Amino acid sequence: MLALGAVTATALPAQAATATPSGLKVAVGGLSTLDVSWKAVAGAPRYRVAYSTKSSMSGAAYKRVTANKLGLTGLKPGQAYYVKVRVITADGDNLSPYSTAVKATTQKGYSAPAGLARSSAGSTSVALRWGSRGSGLTYRVQWADNAAMSGASYKRFKATSGTISGLAPKTAYWFKVRVISSEGENWSPYSGAVKVTTAAAAGSTPKPAPTSAQLRVGSFNIKCFNCEGDHPNERSWWDRRADVVRDIRSQKLDVLGVQEASQAWLPKAEGGKGQDLSQFEDLRNRLGGDWRLANKNRNNCVKAKTPTKCAYKDQGASKGTKILYDSGAVTLVSQGSKLLPSPEDDRYMAWAIFTQRSTGKKFFFATAHLEPDKDWNLHVSEATTLAKEVAKRNPKKLPTFITGDMNAHKNSVNPSGVKDNPVYRVVVGKYGYVDPLGNPSGSTTDTPGATVERRINTPLSSFNDFMPQPSPNYFGRRPNGTYIDYIFTSKKIRVLEWENVARLNAAHAYVGKQASDHNLQRATVTLP
Numbered sequence: 001m002l003a004l005g006a007v008t009a010t011a012l013p014a015q016a017a018t019a020t021p022s023g024l025k026v027a028v029g030g031l032s033t034l035d036v037s038w039k040a041v042a043g044a045p046r047y048r049v050a051y052s053t054k055s056s057m058s059g060a061a062y063k064r065v066t067a068n069k070l071g072l073t074g075l076k077p078g079q080a081y082y083v084k085v086r087v088i089t090a091d092g093d094n095l096s097p098y099s100t101a102v103k104a105t106t107q108k109g110y111s112a113p114a115g116l117a118r119s120s121a122g123s124t125s126v127a128l129r130w131g132s133r134g135s136g137l138t139y140r141v142q143w144a145d146n147a148a149m150s151g152a153s154y155k156r157f158k159a160t161s162g163t164i165s166g167l168a169p170k171t172a173y174w175f176k177v178r179v180i181s182s183e184g185e186n187w188s189p190y191s192g193a194v195k196v197t198t199a200a201a202a203g204s205t206p207k208p209a210p211t212s213a214q215l216r217v218g219s220f221n222i223k224c225f226n227c228e229g230d231h232p233n234e235r236s237w238w239d240r241r242a243d244v245v246r247d248i249r250s251q252k253l254d255v256l257g258v259q260e261a262s263q264a265w266l267p268k269a270e271g272g273k274g275q276d277l278s279q280f281e282d283l284r285n286r287l288g289g290d291w292r293l294a295n296k297n298r299n300n301c302v303k304a305k306t307p308t309k310c311a312y313k314d315q316g317a318s319k320g321t322k323i324l325y326d327s328g329a330v331t332l333v334s335q336g337s338k339l340l341p342s343p344e345d346d347r348y349m350a351w352a353i354f355t356q357r358s359t360g361k362k363f364f365f366a367t368a369h370l371e372p373d374k375d376w377n378l379h380v381s382e383a384t385t386l387a388k389e390v391a392k393r394n395p396k397k398l399p400t401f402i403t404g405d406m407n408a409h410k411n412s413v414n415p416s417g418v419k420d421n422p423v424y425r426v427v428v429g430k431y432g433y434v435d436p437l438g439n440p441s442g443s444t445t446d447t448p449g450a451t452v453e454r455r456i457n458t459p460l461s462s463f464n465d466f467m468p469q470p471s472p473n474y475f476g477r478r479p480n481g482t483y484i485d486y487i488f489t490s491k492k493i494r495v496l497e498w499e500n501v502a503r504l505n506a507a508h509a510y511v512g513k514q515a516s517d518h519n520l521q522r523a524t525v526t527l528p
Contacts, residue, residue, distance in 0.1 A: 020096045021047065021068070021085045026104035031077040032185045034104055036085070037069040041096070044087045050098065051083045057101070064092070077109030077187060110179040110188040113139065119161065123169040123199045124285050129161040130177050133188065142176045142190060145296070149174065149193075153276055153305050156180070166277035169201040169288050201288025213359050214496065215330075215525050218253045219367060219403035219485050220244075221518035224262040224320055225279050233466040233513050236270045237279065243515035245286045247501050251522040254329040255354060257367025257403040258283070261320045263298035276305070280322045287324070294323035294335040294352040318348035321369045321404070330354040333362065338389040340382045342371045349386045349404075351393055361527045364394045368404035376415060376422050379408045383426035391431075399527045400490040402433060405518065409482045410441050423486070433488040436495040436523060439480040447479050451489075452523075455479065456499035464502070466517050469509045485521050492528040499523075 023039035036049060049070050052060035063070055075081065082103050087096040110133045119127040128141065143164055144152040155164060167173060174195050179188035222244050225237035248256060258280065265274030266282055284293055297317040301310035304317060318337035325332065335352040349368040356363065366389075370382045386402070394400060406423040414420040419442040427433045428440070428449075437458060438450025452458075459474035461481035474481050481500070489495065501520040503511040 018096060019087065021087065021099050024083070024085055024099045024102050026081075026083050026102045028104060028107060029071060030181075031107045031109055031187050032073060032075045032181065034072045034075060034081060034083070034106060035069070036072060036083055038085050038099070040068040041087050044095070045090045046088050046092075047085055048088045048092070048094075049083065049085050051081050053079055053081060055082050055101065055103075057082060057084065064088070073183075074185060075106050077106055080105045109186075110134070110137075112189045112191040113160075113177050113179065114191065116175065116177050116191045116194050118194065118196045121196050121198055123201045123288070124167050125163055125165040126167060126173065126175070126196050126198065127161070127163045128175060128177070128194075130191065132160045133179050137187075138180050138182055139177050140180045140184075142178075143173050145171055145173055147174050147193065147195075149176070155276065156184075166275065166281055166285065167198050168281075168284060168292070169198055170290075172197045211358055213356075213526050215255075215356055215363070215527060216251060216253050216522060217365065217401050217403070217487060217525065218248075218251060218256045218520055218522040219259075219405070219487055220248065220256060220520040221259040221369070221405040221485060221516060222261055222279075222283065223516045223518070224260040224264075225266055226262055226264055227260070231466045231517075233468060234517070235513060237266075238270045240513070240515050241282065241286060243513075244283065247515050247520045248287060251499065251501060251520065253326065253522065254356075255323065255325045255352075255365050255401075257350070257365070258322050258324065259320060259367070259369040259405045261322050263317070263319050280320065280324075284324060290326050290328040291324055292327045292332070294325060294332055295337065295350065316350075318350040319346055321348045321350050321367060323350050323352050323365060323367055325352070325354065328357070330356055336393065338385065340368065340370065340385050341378070342382065343378075344371060344373070347371055347382065349389060351390065353394075353398065356527065359527065362396075362398050363527055364390065364398045364400040366390055366400070366402050366404075368402075368406070370405070370407045370423070372407045374412075376412065376420070379406070379412075379422035380426060383423045384430075387427055387431045387433075397490075399493050400433070401493075402427060402488040403486060403521075405485050407484050409484050410439055410443055411482060412441070427486075427488050432491065434491055434493070435486070435488055436498055437480050437483070439483055443480065445478055451493075452495045452498045454497040456497065457502055457504065457519075458498060458500055460500045460502055460519060462500060462521060463518055464510070464514050466514055467510070473508055475508045483521075485518055487521055487523045489523075489525065494526045494528075495523055496526065497524040 021038040027035040029035045049063045050060045082101040084098040086098045113130040115131040174193040176190040178190045261280035295316045297304040297315040300317045304315045333353040338349045340347040351366040408423045421441045436452040438447030462483040462485035499522045
């Protein structure tokens with residue numbers, strides 16, 4: 001029996017503390033791998049392998065192993081490496097000196113594939129071909145809409161040809177190709193870039209220069225493809241996206257703010273595997289013609305296409321809150337985004353400055369999606385951050401539109417239990433913007449401050465919840481429904497018409513199923 005407080009320990013063989021590993025061998029495993037082995041040291045708890053491109057071992061990297069062999073991966077092709085090994089404890093303390101270094105050189109890499117060329121180009125896809133660098137190789141194609149390859153996308157191919165899809169119509173892209181390992185390690189430099197311009201969308205015709213001074217702006221929560229509910233009238237994105245496009249096209253919009261246009265990879269079909277295409281890119285492609293995204297990035301990462309292993313970089317991305325515009329009607333001047341305070345999920349405001357081609361006038365457009373929360377103070381904070389960012393980004397006080405799904409309405413109550421729309425309080429009450437519908441907190445039959453000259457379907461609420469009939473039905477009783485979707489304007493903007501876009505029958509019931517659980521809001525205006 002051990003005495004109280006006694007401690008037991010396992011003694012290491014004497015030679016383990018001092019014996020340097022012998023018989024070190026380094027074999028070339030491939031373009032980027034070395035296979036390292038040595039004679040086992042009896043009782044050695046662990047080994048540390050050091051390797052460097054310099055004989056002095058400066059800048060060395062280290063690996064710990066318990067076995068007497070190791071594969072070094074991720075190395076540079078055609079590079080000489082110096083490798084040493086020593087015995088260490090399980091905690092990393094040294095038990096022996098390093099062995100003598102052994103030098104080995106990885107296999108030389110491949111030359112960049114030659115002959116990269118376009119085979120064909122459609123409106124949303126490009127087929128490419130290139131020369132072979134050997135049998136059984138894998139290739140990575142890189143592409144971007146700029147020669148600097150900023151925000152590039154990537155796709156792997158097992159053959160010397162392939163098709164890149166999900167592109168925008170009438171857009172120039174640059175393509176490169178390189179050899180990689182099956183694990184994705186680079187085995188060759190990239191080829192030179194090849195520039196290809198996609199075709200115009202089917203049925204599109206060149207637009208004449210616009211002459212009307214009217215500007216048509218909108219806001220539309222299209223509902224994210226990956227957040228479906230269980231409403232009996234709800235359809236998947238794949239079933240309803242044609243109706244979303246129909247509603248947008250029907251309004252002949254110049255600028256549109258969308259919410260819930262997910263940045264996640266969109267499966268080709270419901271329940272299928274994700275592809276390198278987001279919901280907002282799918283929408284842009286289906287709109288076709290001169291439609292463009294003010295910001296194409298999905299994530300604020302160095303590699304903006306995916307959040308995996310994200311190294312943060314402000315790319316102006318704003319998740320599913322995006323601005324689309326008709327480049328035939330307006331010209332993009334600048335754009336960006338602002339992260340709003342939100343405890344549950346990242347909520348953004350996206351903004352852009354445009355020039356109206358027909359008049360040469362500039363204007364500021366913002367869209368946002370606030371937290372779907374009943375926290376009144378949170379909505380005040382989000383709306384205040386939004387309004388301050390607009391002021392910061394619009395120092396010249398250009399005519400301004402603030403749009404979006406604000407998740408607050410005229411029947412929202414403050415902490416005292418009084419009807420007090422927190423967004424209205426900030427945007428209209430504090431910062432002086434205008435609600436063209438005149439739909440303030442608690443209003444019913446009156447429309448104080450309204451500026452709109454013609455109304456279409458404004459007794460509808462902006463959120464339809466996929467219901468077959470408007471609920472409540474205010475037609476003939478009230479001028480405004482309950483709105484959580486807004487188009488606020490700065491003063492002096494003339495609002496000629498507002499339409500709460502919906503297909504209704506004579507009894508004001510919905511015809512067919514809605515494109516989304518929100519109705520598109522459209523305002524036709526003239527700039528001061």
